[in-house]
Amino acid sequence: MVDKSQIDDIKRNLNIIDIAGEHLNLRRSGNSYFALCPFHQEKTPSFSVNEELQIFHCFGCGESGDVITLFEKLNNLDFNDAILELAQRAHIKIDTKNSNYKGSNNKEILRINKAVEDFFYKNLNNNKGAIEYLKKRNINAQSIKDFSIGYSESNDHITKKLLLKNLTKEKLISYGLSTMRDNKIRDKFRNRIMFPIKNIKGDTIGFIGRVIKDDVKPKYLNSPETEVFKKSEVLYGINIAKKEILQKDFVIITEGNIDVIQANQVGIKNIVGIQGTALSQNHIDTIKRYTNKVYFALDMDSAGYKALQRSIEITEKNDLISKVISLDDCKDIDEFIRKYGKSKFIDKIINAEEFITFSIKYEIKNTDIEKYEGKIDVIKKLLPLINMATNEIKRSYYISEISKNLDIPFETIKDFQKKGKGKTNIKLQKKIKIPSSEIYFLYLILESKKLRDIGTRSIKPEYMRGSNTKKIYNYLLETDFKGENINKIKEVIFKNINKEYIEKDNNIEEMTKDLNTIIKIINNTYIKKEILKLKKELSSENNSSDILEKIKILSSNYI
Ligand SMILES: [Zn+2]
Secondary structure, three states: OOOHHHHHHHHHOOOHHHHHHOOOOOEEEOOEEEEOOOOOOOOOOOEEEEOOOOEEEEOOOOOEEEHHHHHHHHHOOOHHHHHHHHHHHOOOOOOOOOOOOOHHHHHHHHHHHHHHHHHHHHHHOOOHHHHHHHHHOOOOHHHHHHOOOEEEOOOOHHHHHHHHOOOOHHHHHHOOOEEEEOOEEEEOOOOEEEEEEEOOOOOEEEEEEEEOOOOOOOOEEEOOOOOOOOHHHOOEOHHHHHHHHHHHOOEEEEOOHHHHHHHHHOOOOOEEEOOOOOOOHHHHHHHOOOOOEEEEEOOOOHHHHHHHHHHHHHHHHOOOEEEEOOOOOOOOHHHHHHHHOHHHHHHHHHOOEOHHHHHHHHHHHOOOOOOHHHHHHHHHHHHHHHOOOOOHHHHHHHHHHHHHHHOOOHHHHHHHHHOOOOOOOOOOOOOOOOOHHHHHHHHHHOOOHHHHHHHHHHOOHHHOOOHHHHHHHHHHHHOOOOOOOHHHHHHHHHHHOOHHHHHOOOOHHHHHHHHHHHHHHHHHHHHHHHHHHHHHHHHHOOOHHHHHHHHHHHHHOOO
């Protein structure tokens, strides 16, 4: 690793404004520069760069960090690569020999992978069986090109060629391209259609090899884990999908690489494939750079459903919005598109369901509900999910759905739920206990002059129940919204506000309406509290007429 003093040197010699300016249209506002956020889609700039502090922070999506993090994210580099490049720019020499810096080695494996990919690709045309297979799977010439689909022969050509280039056997094995069989070093992939797996930058990090004839096992052979290939990080097609995900502001997650290709062929490009597992934290960290909405279209079998459950859990934990695309009677996207076509698939995307709605249908379809035990089974499985729903109306709605489908009275299911038999084991993220209406109030009055005027006219600092919100509001009023801590304040507000507020369109009429509602809530809550206090005094004090008068005045301020 590069040591800390060198990292500090690099930071000192760079300016975050320069790095940000290479990618973004910055405009100055107060102490900061603002731009449209490169990490989430927005219409008004909430991405700020502070020259004095040398940090960036997005008030919309919460991304934040220093010049190195920004450079990493803007250029899709990992930390090591970012440091190397920034060191060069900052004219600081980094000794890579004595550190366990992985960059140089990484580059060799990536270079070789690319050469192998090209070889497979050229080789495809020499193999009739492979071409026929792709035709049968409805994969067209454009996709073969876009996804660099190739073919591996059984002649150990790759191994021989690379050994001639003075690569050691150990290296070839550790790069996942060769393997030992019968005491001989042989090609890892033989007689397979080859699908290169790429990272976000488009580097080839590994391969999926699929047999042509289904009776050969294993049907799919993946690269082993190497220093650049980690199964839990792979999002097949991300290099092609990333732009479209940003534009559409959601990503479709599927299982197979063929599903990704098939969707691309009909023009749906915001789609990536996970390698037959559930979504991992690594996947989410990548996805979050582009969107916070995840649509699942995993295989419609029991393994796929289990993967879906685990995936939903982790998206909930990360505060992402998730939906499920139902594929009806089809096993996967590939089958669905071939059977029903593009427009039906688009319908399915538009009508993607909440996980709970999807689960109700799924569990009922896959259980024998003619029998009473079957019904109980379904209820037991579904109640934990229903308890995840955020409000009582939603919970009741889902219970009534189950009630209708199973022909069991609503109240019976409700009782069952109350007894706690359906307690959730999924932990929902805890929200900080600050009155959310007050946070939203502060957010709105910081948004525009017009809202500020309305807000400050109606709400006095003492109306605030939260001690922090009261402090912040006082500060804003004292400094006429121009204090030097305003960005820190914005940062605090943005990190604590409910996400749905931020996701709302920044349209002034809507915001004004919201502000008036919030004013009503804060004002009336305050009045109620004060009246309650006075009523308590009423019994112990003598000057009751004074207190009664105060109550009368307060009551008249009720909106
Ligand atoms: Zn952002």
